[in-house]
Amino acid sequence: MESNEASALVLQALVWTLQDDRRAQRLLALTGLEADTLRAHLHEVSTQRAVIDFLEGHEADLIACAAALDVSPLKLLGAKEALR
16 A cells, blocks of 8 residues: 555544544544644644554444445554555
8 A cells, every 4th residue: 555545544534533522532532632733733644643543442443434434444554554
């Protein structure tokens, strides 16, 4: 997977994550990011990897997100490795 494709997939996963207020709040709490910081640093690899780390830490969310995006959970996890 190319870095650009991985980045696009992570951003789709982030949109999915933020569609649920409780999940969005959990993302912010567990990553230590604030909403403004998340917005300002979306393009950074470390922020994008944090989104996948968050999903990876909650298997039910990882599976649900992958299903919603019509990709395998392994593809989401692979996106983290493809980010450079």
